[in-house]
Amino acid sequence: MHDDHEVTDGLIDAFNAHDFERAAGFFSPRGVYVCPGGIAEGREEIASYFALYIEAFPDVTLTPTSTAVSGDLVVLEWTVTSTHAGAFLLPGGEFAQPTGRHIVIRGCDFRTMDGGLIASQRVYYDQLEMLSQIGVDLISG
Known part of the structure; x- marks a missing residue:
């Protein structure tokens, strides 16, 4: 069993090390990860996600900016930096080809804890900001 700070620090460390099996280990076996790109259920799907x-972003780094805990709810604000160096799956099912552009995206996670593990994590960030930064043509004709 982990405490909230241990989970936050461990999850960030594993994500930044790109050790997604270890990152998924901070979720309960039936944990759920929800973000603008979709939903992953269970540790295996979460690690794959x-x-x-x-x-798309091989040098991605997540930097926490603030954390708040209230009961079993943990809120984490963060900044992600990376370079768009690979194909990125867009909401419509197409791929944005690599542009080499550097991105800086701010967002937050709302995490529900259960027994020292993450039961659910909901991720929020401005998709329009990210797509604009990687150079996706947002005006299609």
């Missing part, structure tokens, strides 16, 4: 980001 994290790994998708590395294909």
Whole structure:
């Protein structure tokens, strides 16, 4: 069993090390990860979902900016920096080809804890900001 700070620090460390099996180990076996790109259920799906980001953003780094804990709810604000160096799956199912552009995205996680593990994590960030930064043509004709 972990405490909230141990989970936060461990999850960030594992994510930044691109050790997604270890990162998924901070989730309960039936944990759920929800973000603008989709939903992953269970540790195996969560690890696979994290790994998708590395294909598009191989140097991704998450830097925490603030944390708040209230009961079993943990809120983490963060900044992600990376370089768009691989194909990125877009919401419509197409891929944004690598542009080499550097991105800086701010976002937050709302995490529900259960027994020292993450039961659910909901991730929020501005998709429009990210797509604009990687150079996706947002005006299609």
